[in-house]
Amino acid sequence: PCPLHRELGLEKNRRVLEEDVAARLGLLAAEVRSGDVHPPVDPDAHRDRQDVLGEALCMLGELESDPEALLDLRPEELAGAPRDEAAYLRSLLDGMAGELTARMLDMGTGDGA
Known part of the structure; x- marks a missing residue:
């Protein structure tokens, strides 16, 4: 369960999160998968x-x-x-x-x- 399930359901939001995670961790890229995310x-x-x-x-x-x-x-x-x-x-x-x-x-x- 995740309170951010709606936001993570949008591809645009996942892309922004991927970019932020990659930048903060000094990675070339990151991938966010939200397949099993549902509301609490x-x-x-x-x-x-x-x-x-x-x-x-x-x-x-x-x-x-x-x-x-x-x-x-x-x-x-x-x-x-x-x-x-x-x-x-x-x-x-x-x-x-x-x-x-x-x-x-x-x-x-x-x-x-």
């Missing part, structure tokens, strides 16, 4: 909703708390997965509730989704 939201405030968002957050909560349910979603062969597949799959869920909430509430993620 409280997913817990929306879990009791009687709509798709509430249901999706409940399902996500179940996956986060139940390793067996999480493992049921994995394919037969999970390419590149470490030994602890449950931990790996849980790591993929990190931050997902906030991003899901922001996107479903259409809080300006900067990508038009």
Whole structure:
């Protein structure tokens, strides 16, 4: 989550930031990627909703708390997965509730989704 998500969603602002970072650090160039940036939201405030968002957050909560349910979603062969597949799959869920909430509430993620 980032309070500057709207600003970072604009290419012009990212270019200015890249130039500033490069100049301050004495670099030839810098690159700013904002793909996973979303506004700060409280997913817990929306879990009791009687709509798709509430249901999706409940399902996500179940996956986060139940390793067996999480493992049921994995394919037969999970390419590149470490030994602890449950931990790996849980790591993929990190931050997902906030991003899901922001996107479903259409809080300006900067990508038009």
